[in-house]
Amino acid sequence: MSSAALSHHFGQGQSSEKGGVLGGVLTVSPAHRNTRKVLEILKEGCGIVGDEMRLQGWSVIIFNVYLQSGSSLQGEVNSNIFAKFLSVVQGLAVPWIAVGDFNVPAEDLAGTTIPSEAKAALVVPPEPTTDHGATLDYALVSKQLSGLISISVRWDVPFRPHGLLQLSVEGSCDMTFPQLPRYKQIPEKPVQPFQYDQVLSPLVWDGQHVHDSASCRFAAWSAAVGLAFDIQDGHVVRSFRQLDLRSRLFVGFVVR
Known part of the structure; x- marks a missing residue:
């Protein structure tokens, strides 16, 4: 696919003391999806960027996640990122998927109140997502998509030690759109037999x-x-x- 057919949302990384760049988050999507930026939370090169995509008859928001490595969910950076993230998703009516490198084991996130506060379900691949046997990459999805998503890991990627997450949505994702008001039907009056009076009156x-x-x-x-x-x-x-x-x-x- 040519670069002209793509749109991207880049969350800037942080410059390191050695002249390099730490972190950064990038979401790439087909240009014809008319992707709209809805969220950008960045702190020390980590964070979450969110984009709304228009699909066939419905919309979905994709949150690309990269949390700080070597820190727990209660750490300063990760806790600040999640606090802002929860304040956004709690008011969303559009289906959403938060997927990426959480940099903490899935069971650690499942043991917090984050899924319930986000009114979401945790979707974990059936195998480790790093070549050292840890599952650090997974998804958090809104209730509308719960049970409709399957997730798998692919290893034909250039960025090991992490694998590539592949998500599939299986099923319909109906959205509620404004409807025209329904008016009461006019009751039909019974039609009387037609009787034509042949007697003409003045x-x-x-x-x-x-x-x-x-x-x-x-x-x-x-x-x-x-x-x-x-x-x-x-x-x-x-x-x-x-x-x-x-x-x-x-x-x-x-x-x-």
Whole structure:
């Protein structure tokens, strides 16, 4: 894959007294995922960087973890990193994965309150992640992904003594999106049988009696339709025929 097709989030390492660089965290992702930076916690070259990626129909936040080597979770650097990390993930609604080199055995992290405070599950590979037999690389995942992730170790990498963690998400990760409000359906009124009165009644229009057969026939037909659909406007049928011509029957009024 060419460099033009990649985006990256680099957490700067710390300069050493010998002119080198200590630590540093780098996350690389395909550019078409429109990765968005959401978190960067760095202290003495260690820390966590977080990026939100848009996948097919859902989003996920990947936290790249590198904790201080030779220190416990209660050490100053690691404890400060986790305090800031927990304050962020406790308010997330988006599924997330924190994965990387924790530099402490998985059982040490499992023995703390960090997983419960983060409302997350610990996902540990089935084999050691270093060539000296320790499991220092693993993942902490949000509850939405708990049980959906499998993890394995690959050794064809140039950065031994650590192996490469490979994670797979197996299953759907539905997210809650805003929905349009649901409106109540208009109840259907029963339609009355259509009965057309063939007996034509004279009409009254502006005080004048109308005897035109076409107008009388249209008035009778309109009244029958209105009655079938329970449209009477509070008037009896005869009043509907004779008095409501202006609003309902004007188009059918014929003058010869």
